[in-house]
Amino acid sequence: MTTTSQQELFRFLEDRFACAQACTECARACALRASLVEPDGSEKQELVRRKAIMCAEVCDATCRVLSEQNQVDEGAIRTQLEWCRTVCLEGAHVFDDHPGAEDTAKACRECAQACTDFLATLR
Template structure:
């Protein structure tokens, strides 16, 4: 079952369901990508050089996970909170994507993480545009 199908099953589906589903799905994917990247960074031979990447990955993973959870609650949406989380998610994904992009030439996990961060930031920006 897809995120869109689960959100659509709600008795009172949210407006902009396609954008909401994309934001939730990419945030969940990004959280997993960042968690996996942080773990992989800790196994690299140059782990000392990867400290900032690990920290940025973990922050982004947490922000994305919280964003996905809150956006999934359609019964009593707190629009101000949702907007604030989306803004934070864009900021965390942008920072993490930039950091991982610096290592993407040497570490495939960083390349994949940077891509996931870019997709999530784009989806969150798209949802923010209709919520503003």
């Protein structure tokens, strides 16, 4: 293995780990946000709760895909990362409009960026 290919492998693994870690943090933040939303019946509150649950589930699934090593092909990983990135960005947008959800919005954006960074190593 050449030094260049070793460096590419290290970057790939580092980005994969960073993405999985960001997904885990985002899933935690979104699960917490979902549990804090008061079920007052308002449409906005329900949207925040649903988006938080969806984001947590997608991030959790993405983390599982990333931890499966060689059992998932690159195309499936790419699709999962793109889905995760999209859901996280949508979640961040919803959380931006919800007072007290700034940390959750930030976690979503960081996760979306980690997915983007990791996708770059797959190209």
